[in-house]
Structure formats: structure tokens, C-alpha cells
Amino acid sequence: MTTTTSFANEAASSPTTPIVHLDEVGKSYGNVHALRGVSLAVRQGEITCVLGDNGAGKSTLIKIIAGLHEHTDGVLSVNGEVRRFGSPRESLDSGIATVYQDLALAPLMSVWRNFFLGNELTKRFGTLDATKMKRITGEELTKMGISIPNLEQPVGMLSGGQRQCIAIARAIFFGAKVLILDEPTAALGVKQSGVVLKYIVKARDAGLGVVFITHNPHHAYLVGNHFIVLKLGRVALDTHRAEITLEQLTNEMAGGSELEALSHELRGVDASAVVQPGSGTGKVDSPLESR
Numbered sequence: 001m002t003t004t005t006s007f008a009n010e011a012a013s014s015p016t017t018p019i020v021h022l023d024e025v026g027k028s029y030g031n032v033h034a035l036r037g038v039s040l041a042v043r044q045g046e047i048t049c050v051l052g053d054n055g056a057g058k059s060t061l062i063k064i065i066a067g068l069h070e071h072t073d074g075v076l077s078v079n080g081e082v083r084r085f086g087s088p089r090e091s092l093d094s095g096i097a098t099v100y101q102d103l104a105l106a107p108l109m110s111v112w113r114n115f116f117l118g119n120e121l122t123k124r125f126g127t128l129d130a131t132k133m134k135r136i137t138g139e140e141l142t143k144m145g146i147s148i149p150n151l152e153q154p155v156g157m158l159s160g161g162q163r164q165c166i167a168i169a170r171a172i173f174f175g176a177k178v179l180i181l182d183e184p185t186a187a188l189g190v191k192q193s194g195v196v197l198k199y200i201v202k203a204r205d206a207g208l209g210v211v212f213i214t215h216n217p218h219h220a221y222l223v224g225n226h227f228i229v230l231k232l233g234r235v236a237l238d239t240h241r242a243e244i245t246l247e248q249l250t251n252e253m254a255g256g257s258e259l260e261a262l263s264h265e266l267r268g269v270d271a272s273a274v275v276q277p278g279s280g281t282g283k284v285d286s287p288l289e290s291r
């Protein structure tokens, strides 16, 4: 029986070397500077949240790490080795798994077929080893605490949260060292977001370096160890959990000083409509935080 697993690169790295490191990385699309001077370290067992409004450069950042676009400035390294990915396959082979919002899952195919999509197990004469794939899918989902009673069910019939969890479990099983999640909670309700956030923590606790892209400071603060806020392609904030409160992070995302100026202007228009920025509750402890 053979398996074509991904994420093969086992390059030696010291414990202090980030798995993925961006040093002053920039990306221009012609005259448009989508990213400028972005530095970011993804470390094992850490969740790095990248926050930013529409057009901040989050997708561009993901695409560079995932091998869809090449950066035009700066240095990208993986396990201390300078890299320039020419394709998503090269990124994947370096141990970087990217889970996009629209998920690379086939909605009409079963849960187990999706789990092994692109990495199918075969028997000696090349026929699919369905029994083994079903067994492993069941075992791996159970390990992650994901309950899907019928693995023959088409993935399209599952909830958005369950689909995100399958994609995360699949990346962990196939040996990803870095998991990049593109707004995994954006289309989900509160309960399903909670389930997905729990699996993001599980991925971190399994030793992966996680990059969690989100618009939502509340979701980021529940699980994040490290926060980077992008604004117009530049890093506007780079801080660790101990150094920031939820209120400050929310304020930073909401525009901080810009909002204050707007609030001041509005005060002249209609005093009753004015809400002071940063009227949150301050630092909260995360129920999901285990480190």
C-alpha cells in the first residue's frame, strides 16, 4: 500500500528559529503596493492572529506564504532557509497547509474521500484502499473530538463549522507544521465559531504554528498568542497577548484615533448618536487558552 503524503520537508531548525519568517516583505501589483515592510514570525505551538480591515493586505500575505504569489521585496524563510515559492505545491511540501475560507473540499464527495483528497491511499495494484481511508478518517476525527457519525455523508451536507474542522484535522494528519487559516469563522454563527476556535487551539497544542487571519478581534483574542494588525498593507500593530487588552485590540481594529476624530466631528452633528470608541470591557481571560 502506498500513500502520497505532503509536507515532507524536515529541515533541521533550532527551537528558537521561527518555522516561517517574513522579513520586511512587500508585494506590488504594478503600481499598487498591497504590502510593504511586513515582518512576521510563525513559531511552533503559537497562534499568530493577523487582523485587518478590507484591503489591508491579509489575502496578499496568505498568498505569498501559500505560494500563490511571489513577494516583490524582502525575505521569506522557512526553518531558517530563504525561500521563494513558485507554486502552492512548494509551500505545501515545506509543511505549510493553507485552509481557505471557501475550502478545497468537494461538496458532493463523502467525508472520508475529502479527508484523503489528493493523498489517496491505494492497494498494491493501484485501486483505492477505501476501508483503510475510512478507518483512518474516523480515528483522526475522533482524536480531534469531531463527531460525524456517517463518514459516507457528502461534505456539502455538513455545517460550515464541521467542514472547517475536517480541513484542519486533515492538515494535521498530513503532517503540516504551519496551518494558515483564512477567516475560518467569518461565515459562522457564535456556536460554530466556538467549535472552530477550539480546533484551532487543538492544532496549536499539537505543536503546529498557526496563522489565524480574521476581521474579528474577539475571536482573535480568545485564542491568539500574538497579534498583528495590518492597515493599508503595513503593520500597524505587532504585539503579544500579555501586552494588550481586548479593548485595545478592538480599538486598534476599529480605527482607534481615526474613530475618535470621527466621533469628535459627529458630536457637532448629533450628540445622541455618538458612541465613544473603546468602550469595551478591557482584558478578558480566554476560556480556550491553555498556555
Ligand SMILES: Nc1ncnc2c1ncn2[C@@H]1O[C@H](COP(=O)(O)OP(=O)(O)OP(=O)(O)O)[C@@H](O)[C@H]1O
Residues within 6 Å of the ligand: 029, 032, 033, 034, 052, 053, 054, 055, 056, 057, 058, 059, 060, 061
Ligand atoms: N491581483 C491584484 N491586482 C491588483 N491589486 C490587487 C490585487 N490583489 C489585491 N490587490 C490590492 O491590494 C490591496 C490589498 O488587498 P488584499 O486582498 O490583500 O486585502 P485583504 O486584507 O485580504 O482584504 P479583504 O478582507 O477585503 O479580502 C488592495 O488595495 C487590493 O485592491
